[in-house]
Amino acid sequence: MTPQAQLRRIGWIALLAVLTGFYLMLHFKVQAVHSEVVRAERRIVSLEQEKLLLATEFETRANQMQLAAWNQVDFGYVAPTAAQFLEGERQLAALGVSGLPGSSPILMAKATVDDMPALPVEADVEDVAGRVLAVAETGEAPRDLRLATATLASSGRVPLAALAGATTE
Amino acid sequence: MNSFAAPRPLTPARVPLVDRRRHALFTAQVRVLLFGGAFVLLAAAALMRLAWLGVVQPAPSTTSMADALLPIRAELTDRNGVTLARAFPAYALWYNPQALEDGGSPLVKSPQSVAQELAAIFPDMDAQDLAKRLASGKSGYLRRRVLPEDANKVMEIGELALELPRETDRHYPQGQLAAHVLGYVQDGQGYVGMEAALNDRLANPAQRGQPVALSIDSRVQGALEDELNRGMRMVDAVGAAGVVLDVHTGEVMAMASLPEFDPNHMDQEGQSRVFNKVTNQVYELGSTFKPLTVAAALDAGVITDLSRRWQANRPLAMGRFRIKDTKVYGATLNAPQAMIHSSNIVTAQIADEVGPARMKQVMGNLGFNERPYIELPARGFPIWPSGEWPRLRNMTISYGHGIAVTPLHLASAYAAMVNGGVWRPATLLKLPEGEAPRGRRVFKESTSAQMNKILRMIALYGTGRHADAPGFRVGGKTGSAEKPGAGGYRRTTLVSTFASAFPMDDPQYVVIIMYDEPKGTVASSYQRTAAWNAAPTVKRLVPRIGPLLGVYPDETREIDLASVAHLVGKSEK
Numbered sequence: 001m002t003p004q005a006q007l008r009r010i011g012w013i014a015l016l017a018v019l020t021g022f023y024l025m026l027h028f029k030v031q032a033v034h035s036e037v038v039r040a041e042r043r044i045v046s047l048e049q050e051k052l053l054l055a056t057e058f059e060t061r062a063n064q065m066q067l068a069a070w071n072q073v074d075f076g077y078v079a080p081t082a083a084q085f086l087e088g089e090r091q092l093a094a095l096g097v098s099g100l101p102g103s104s105p106i107l108m109a110k111a112t113v114d115d116m117p118a119l120p121v122e123a124d125v126e127d128v129a130g131r132v133l134a135v136a137e138t139g140e141a142p143r144d145l146r147l148a149t150a151t152l153a154s155s156g157r158v159p160l161a162a163l164a165g166a167t168t169e
Numbered sequence: 170m171n172s173f174a175a176p177r178p179l180t181p182a183r184v185p186l187v188d189r190r191r192h193a194l195f196t197a198q199v200r201v202l203l204f205g206g207a208f209v210l211l212a213a214a215a216l217m218r219l220a221w222l223g224v225v226q227p228a229p230s231t232t233s234m235a236d237a238l239l240p241i242r243a244e245l246t247d248r249n250g251v252t253l254a255r256a257f258p259a260y261a262l263w264y265n266p267q268a269l270e271d272g273g274s275p276l277v278k279s280p281q282s283v284a285q286e287l288a289a290i291f292p293d294m295d296a297q298d299l300a301k302r303l304a305s306g307k308s309g310y311l312r313r314r315v316l317p318e319d320a321n322k323v324m325e326i327g328e329l330a331l332e333l334p335r336e337t338d339r340h341y342p343q344g345q346l347a348a349h350v351l352g353y354v355q356d357g358q359g360y361v362g363m364e365a366a367l368n369d370r371l372a373n374p375a376q377r378g379q380p381v382a383l384s385i386d387s388r389v390q391g392a393l394e395d396e397l398n399r400g401m402r403m404v405d406a407v408g409a410a411g412v413v414l415d416v417h418t419g420e421v422m423a424m425a426s427l428p429e430f431d432p433n434h435m436d437q438e439g440q441s442r443v444f445n446k447v448t449n450q451v452y453e454l455g456s457t458f459k460p461l462t463v464a465a466a467l468d469a470g471v472i473t474d475l476s477r478r479w480q481a482n483r484p485l486a487m488g489r490f491r492i493k494d495t496k497v498y499g500a501t502l503n504a505p506q507a508m509i510h511s512s513n514i515v516t517a518q519i520a521d522e523v524g525p526a527r528m529k530q531v532m533g534n535l536g537f538n539e540r541p542y543i544e545l546p547a548r549g550f551p552i553w554p555s556g557e558w559p560r561l562r563n564m565t566i567s568y569g570h571g572i573a574v575t576p577l578h579l580a581s582a583y584a585a586m587v588n589g590g591v592w593r594p595a596t597l598l599k600l601p602e603g604e605a606p607r608g609r610r611v612f613k614e615s616t617s618a619q620m621n622k623i624l625r626m627i628a629l630y631g632t633g634r635h636a637d638a639p640g641f642r643v644g645g646k647t648g649s650a651e652k653p654g655a656g657g658y659r660r661t662t663l664v665s666t667f668a669s670a671f672p673m674d675d676p677q678y679v680v681i682i683m684y685d686e687p688k689g690t691v692a693s694s695y696q697r698t699a700a701w702n703a704a705p706t707v708k709r710l711v712p713r714i715g716p717l718l719g720v721y722p723d724e725t726r727e728i729d730l731a732s733v734a735h736l737v738g739k740s741e742k
Contacts, residue, residue: 044234045237048416056252056257067390067391079716080716081639
């Protein structure tokens with residue numbers, strides 16, 4: 001074998017070694033990324049399952065029967081009456097005032113309330129609503145519905161949602 | 170090498186030398202070939218690996234996640250997407266005495282103290298019983314379902330033997346709500362409700378990623394069950410049934426049969442309650458059939474003038490049988506008056522004029538001769554008199570006796586009567602917006618319009634007064650039928666029904682409320698009839714569900730009664 005041929009052979013072997021090295025590096029890199037992806041997927045699956053579990057728990061705790069039971073004891077909301085609905089934009093426009101100074105495109109609705117009756121709360125509910133408890137715990141004034149009504153009346157501006165059937169013109 | 174060119178005899182000493190040389194050459198050639206082959210193979214392997222990495226591999230890794238997230242059984246939701254049934258991996262509490270792997274005591278603390286701690290987390294578990302099971306050293310479930318926060322508390326006890334495996338579980342977040350509509354699942358098989366009806370669809374791997382939307386609205390269902398429960402307790406009834414039906418599409422908005430079972434905990438008692446009173450139990454629904462008779466008469470042209478009067482103060486004698494009223498309201502009554510006062514005598518005379526053949530045809534068109542149309546597996550077959558109806562049978566059927574149908578039959582029939590006359594099958598699956606089955610015409614549109622006025626007048630001036638929810642223009646008919654018992658009807662055991670629709674100026678929904686064997690209590694003014702139990706339930710229910718279904722109360726609107734109010738001695742409201 002001539003020295004050139006020997007050199008060429010060594011060259012080929014070195015090239016092969018270098019390429020194999022590159023290949024192995026690439027292979028390990030790919031494996032590393034792949035396992036990271038798999039781990040991320042597993043985490044996504046586990047988080048999705050956790051989310052599902054928590055959502056289900058939330059839905060279970062807030063199911064229709066539970067809400068009805070809470071309403072019966074704590075809130076006493078009853079179905080809205082006809083007077084609590086505004087029918088169409090015409091009725092809403094009847095409550096409109098030019099609220100903001102200048103030519104603002106925002107329209108305001110306002111209803112003056114002289115003696116706003118309490119929101120339709122069932123009588124036996126107020127006793128168990130736990131307002132006194134709230135005072136003892138927080139040290140704040142009782143957040144009575146009537147107080148809220150009075151505040152609203154003195155400010156002269158009532159949000160439409162709070163009108164609750166007591167709309168007076 | 171020329172020495173080989175010219176053949177000449179080899180000396181014996183040269184022969185092995187040539188042989189060795191040839192052999193060495195051959196070995197070298199084979200080695201080169203093998204080496205080259207190995208290189209080619211290596212290069213091919215590397216190329217294939219590259220191709221594999223680039224083309225094939227990413228695909229399976231993405232489907233693996235989709236597989237893991239694919240539920241074992243499809244979800245059931247209500248029409249607004251609220252989950253009604255869901256399969257998800259839940260925690261269970263498993264006792265594994267071998268967890269410590271040291272062959273000694275399975276628990277670090279004493280079984281008694283661990284049992285105490287577990288009982289503190291799960292108040293419904295018995296500490297002594299638990300201690301016994303922990304001490305026995307046998308593995309097994311301590312609890313099938315554990316909430317995540319309770320699972321954390323169990324982990325805090327610090328016992329390795331208490332394991333919390335995650336198991337796939339069918340859960341009904343709304344508890345008992347719509348139990349008869351949903352049914353339950355045991356060992357992967359659905360029973361009773363839509364779980365049974367849609368079993369293949371729900372378990373199909375190709376489809377179970379997509380939830381199935383039912384037609385019911387969980388809020389309406391909640392309100393219906395709440396009011397039915399309340400009404401049932403007030404009148405001490407043994408059972409109750411209710412259904413809310415969209416008159417234009419046949420979609421069931423709510424369906425309840427009380428007492429209910431809990432699909433999350435099926436037990437012996439639950440099994441005894443799976444019978445669906447709305448779709449499976451047939452009842453003689455009594456006077457609620459009277460409007461159907463009048464509609465048949467209007468349609469057949471027997472009543473061309475609503476002011477026409479029939480005698481109403483003498484019982485009709487048919488052989489030994491006598492058709493009579495509980496109270497006499499006058500010598501003669503017209504059809505609207507007969508409906509308002511619920512007169513058997515007048516209704517029977519009207520049916521007699523319509524004739525048995527026509528009556529049978531109308532009742533058949535309303536679906537009373539077959540099982541109700543609904544997806545549920547449990548559907549009761551009506552008691553439907555076959556053959557030609559004799560005259561007396563026709564007359565009793567006109568006021569709802571001698572024929573027994575399910576409350577769902579009645580709901581579909583009322584929907585056809587008020588929606589302009591088209592009968593459509595009821596469905597528990599949500600229909601796409603604006604789509605409804607074609608249905609079949611049973612009544613003329615004009616008949617339907619007349620009947621809406623009459624139904625509204627019953628709720629304004631007649632037996633349905635207690636159902637008149639302000640602003641909702643409810644119309645409907647009461648029906649209180651005696652239940653058949655040994656040797657005839659039992660006078661004191663009633664099935665009280667109120668069949669109604671709202672708003673009558675443009676009917677959208679039919680509401681059927683039925684109480685099985687209500688008692689006379691203080692709440693019902695010691696009355697057992699539908700006017701005192703089922704009708705007030707409708708009055709409480711409709712304002713709750715109306716706005717949810719897009720029907721708003723309006724006291725300025727009313728169906729036009731100008732042409733009929735004078736017939737019942739009222740000036741138009």
